[in-house]
Amino acid sequence: MTDVLVVADHRRGDLRDVSLELLSAGRELADATGGDLHAAVVSGNVESFTEELNRDGVDAIHTVDYGEEFNHDVYTQAVVALAEELDPEVVVVPNSVNGLDYAPAVATRLDRPYVSDATDLDYADGTLEVTREMYGSKVETTVDVAEGPFAVSIRGGEWPPAEGTGDAEISAFDVDIDEDAVRSNVKGFEEVGGGDVDIGDADFLVSIGRGIEEEENLELVEKLAEVTGATLSSSRPIVDNGWLPKNRQVGQSGKQVTPDVYLAIGISGAVQHVAGMKGADTIIAVNTDPNAPIFDIADYGVVGDLFDVVPALIEEFGGDAPSV
Ligand SMILES: Cc1cc2nc3c(=O)[nH]c(=O)nc-3n(C[C@H](O)[C@H](O)[C@H](O)COP(=O)(O)OP(=O)(O)OC[C@H]3O[C@@H](n4cnc5c(N)ncnc54)[C@H](O)[C@@H]3O)c2cc1C
Numbered sequence: 001m002t003d004v005l006v007v008a009d010h011r012r013g014d015l016r017d018v019s020l021e022l023l024s025a026g027r028e029l030a031d032a033t034g035g036d037l038h039a040a041v042v043s044g045n046v047e048s049f050t051e052e053l054n055r056d057g058v059d060a061i062h063t064v065d066y067g068e069e070f071n072h073d074v075y076t077q078a079v080v081a082l083a084e085e086l087d088p089e090v091v092v093v094p095n096s097v098n099g100l101d102y103a104p105a106v107a108t109r110l111d112r113p114y115v116s117d118a119t120d121l122d123y124a125d126g127t128l129e130v131t132r133e134m135y136g137s138k139v140e141t142t143v144d145v146a147e148g149p150f151a152v153s154i155r156g157g158e159w160p161p162a163e164g165t166g167d168a169e170i171s172a173f174d175v176d177i178d179e180d181a182v183r184s185n186v187k188g189f190e191e192v193g194g195g196d197v198d199i200g201d202a203d204f205l206v207s208i209g210r211g212i213e214e215e216e217n218l219e220l221v222e223k224l225a226e227v228t229g230a231t232l233s234s235s236r237p238i239v240d241n242g243w244l245p246k247n248r249q250v251g252q253s254g255k256q257v258t259p260d261v262y263l264a265i266g267i268s269g270a271v272q273h274v275a276g277m278k279g280a281d282t283i284i285a286v287n288t289d290p291n292a293p294i295f296d297i298a299d300y301g302v303v304g305d306l307f308d309v310v311p312a313l314i315e316e317f318g319g320d321a322p323s324v
Pocket residue numbers: 136208209210211212234235236237238249250251252253254255265266267268269270271272273276286287288289292304305306307
């Protein structure tokens with residue numbers, strides 16, 4: 001038992017970014033265990049995902065062609081069957097809504113210890129060391145799991161996406177899904193407010209916090225996002241106030257984001273917010289308070305009033321700032 005099995009995530013026909021991050025985490029683990037890296041993709045048009053999953057360092061890709069969308073019982077049965085067949089040392093799934101749904105069931109059926117929300121992994125001498133955050137991201141802890149084989153779910157945005165083109169062996173894995181044990185089915189989709197914007201995919205985020213004061217003033221940052229080609233996101237109070245939909249919230253109870261640029265405007269930098277955006281390549285903060293914690297992690301900072309700075313930026317990018 002030295003191999004590593006990672007299970008890709010997809011939604012409505014698109015492979016999710018975390019799937020490529022899983023491959024990087026899985027390759028690191030397989031290097032440590034001395035085994036092969038297997039990737040699995042379950043449901044949907046599985047063939048269409050194999051090209052993207054065939055990245056450098058992937059040894060084998062297994063497709064399970066059953067159903068269109070995520071289904072707890074199908075995933076559980078498929079991943080358990082794959083793990084029983086391949087006998088990997090570690091099963092790695094994304095710490096996504098889907099991953100969190102089936103990973104505990106898989107671990108239970110395989111009788112493996114399971115650790116969720118890993119931000120780093122280290123394997124040596126049969127022990128899996130898992131780094132994860134606790135107490136609202138205030139402390140980082142290391143969990144040593146000594147009795148393998150293991151199951152773990154990894155947090156999105158913590159590993160770089162796997163690159164290059166690999167030469168994985170691609171094969172269909174034939175699972176005899178027990179239909180009587182499939183207890184739920186997806187009947188359709190309804191987009192929640194905010195449409196199909198996924199801030200987790202954005203390269204440039206203009207993010208607004210309570211410094212904006214009033215809902216009407218959002219027009220200002222919407223204009224900045226428009227003229228700079230950015231996507232608008234926010235801290236939690238903006239969502240709690242109902243000014244932006246939940247899918248725009250960055251943070252511990254919102255989305256993990258990893259843009260090239262994160263422009264934090266009127267955001268203090270509370271730990272629960274930082275937990276969601278600290279993976280940004282470049283962080284720029286605008287805040288009136290020079291002691292705001294956001295400046296501790298910002299690469300560039302403007303100590304200033306957003307109602308002066310944002311209109312100046314809009315004009316710099318050739319737009320007309322709305323009067324708020
Ligand atoms: C369990 C739990 C989960 C949470 N999850 C999340 C989460 O996912 N995401 C999240 O964001 N929060 C989350 N929070 C809330 C978090 O603790 C903070 O309350 C929140 O992030 C603060 O948002 P803010 O920075 O916009 O507001 P504030 O902390 O009020 O900061 C506003 C900032 O704007 C600045 N400012 C004011 N006026 C101006 C101006 N005119 N120009 C420029 N700057 C100005 C102020 O100096 C201040 O720094 C969570 C809390 C808990 C308990």
